[in-house]
Amino acid sequence: MRFSHILAFAAALPSTLAAYKGFNYGSTGRDQAAFEGEFNAAKNLVGSSFTSARLYTMIQDGTTNTPISAIPAAINTGTTLLLGLWASAGDAQFANEIAALNAAIAQYGTAFTDLIAGISVGSEDIYRITPIGVENNSGAGAGPDVLINYIGQVRSAIAGTAVDGKPVGHVDTYNDWTNSSQNALISACDFLGVDAYPYYETTKENSIANANATFWDDYEVTVAVSQGKPVWITETGWPVSGATSGQAVASIDNAKAYYDDVACHAFASDINTWWYILQDTGADPSFGLVGAGTPPPTTPLYSLAC
Template sequence: MYSFSIFLTAATLASAQSKGFNYGNLFTNGAPKQQADFENEFNLAKNLPNAPGFNSARLFTMIQGGTPNTPISAIQAALNTDTQLLLGLWASAGPESFNNELAALSAAVQQYGTAFTDKVVGISVGSEDLYRNSPTGIAAKSGPGANPQDLVNYIGQVRNLIAGNALNGKPVGHVDTWNDYVNGSNSAVIANIDFLGVDAYPYYESSKSNAIDNSHQLFEDAFNAVKGVAQGKPVWITETGWPVSGPQSGAAVANVDNAKRYWDETACSLFGNTNFWYFTVQDAVPGTPSPSFGIVGSGGGAPLFDLSCPA
């Protein structure tokens, strides 16, 4: 057994219920996904051969692509496929955009009722907003982010909204890169959330010795660093993975064999131990991004590697 498990707290174990993938609301060509597209993806995840049983979807936005604030059609797709949801509200496009996220969230509760809210395992306010607002994110030209006080304000707005509807009591958190959580200037965000969603990719840690041989240790180091600043709150893994193709990043080589090894050593050690959303089931439709993290290729079909875990 990998040593990761010894760092789990009772609070984390109590919430260990979700295994899933991340799902954007657009295809790689920018076209919005529709309900049937989400259903296809959710069913693909649920029926992966030799997989440990994926039952959850992490969303980045509440808004259906191509609309101002219509609730995302992934909700109906989740109801039709019995899929849990980690909701996401995009928080890096300013107050007016966030108001649209709130409007979509409120409308979704009114439209779908408890059939929807019973599927919700948590609500994430933002995704890597602190990273994009950091010197590293700015240097990488990752787009606009949000500062800690913006996020605290948005988190309060979400809490106020759900206090009066069927989402009341659902944990409200934030998703960001591990190193931005350990930055003390962002501690106000941690103080105002119920869970910390962590994105950790050894592949991208090119300033370290990040060959596949060291990947699991780098992941554990990142996880434990966040646990150290989490103020006793649960830490969920919201993104991690290893690319099946793409450029070399430091000592990290993107290929199917290394993706399989990362799956065996890191992903498999997380299943059943914490809420966990892998990146990703399929990211290559209709064009293949670089790097590509999808465990299923653009043509669908069988996974690119065996998803069974070591004994």
């Protein structure tokens, strides 16, 4: 896909927000200090500042429904939040997610709610119940009817609060969005979050030479089915180390090339983007933009200049 086409798609999309630029952040083992260290490192990266965070859950690790400590960390660091409510663990657990959201609104007030970029109900839930998701042992998922119900629950929960009117949507893989069985879910969303990784798309010619075209083709087909809803880039990246996947070679040089082709174009097109990932020390493959350190270092493994 040519960059001029990317700009045309971005210009055609309705948006209620200025573009956000951030990373994805897990919750396991993290306390407020850990989140603050990561958020500050992201803000102060040499060459580019990332000031938004995408979360997967509202619940603090190890608790039933205590609000995640990323929230006070975001308040202290001025980091905007794409909130996530985990939607693949059943109704009782989703009720805990909503309880944590309600508690956070009550506890932190507008210091929190002013930072909200949007609310994602679930993440790749549909992908995990597709044949390829099952084959890859991706874990429990949820179907579109469940997600539509949960989106309605979130809208009811935030009605009349300072969060009322914030965009509520869902995140899934591009090939699940393009399945016509998701049309009702798309209708229920204010935005679509798309996750796309050419590195893993081994049914295609997926060398780094084709990665730029593959990613933007994935984005384009999602836009085509979006019913005019904004399409946000919620996960993508290229590993700096790890096994070769099809024709995709994990390396710092290739991660840099992918960043130049995808991230820089997304930023220039004012597309809300949450990159994967600031730091994932010890992961294989590793997508971490920075190496080991607590807090994370602020010098990236490759230049972030666009």
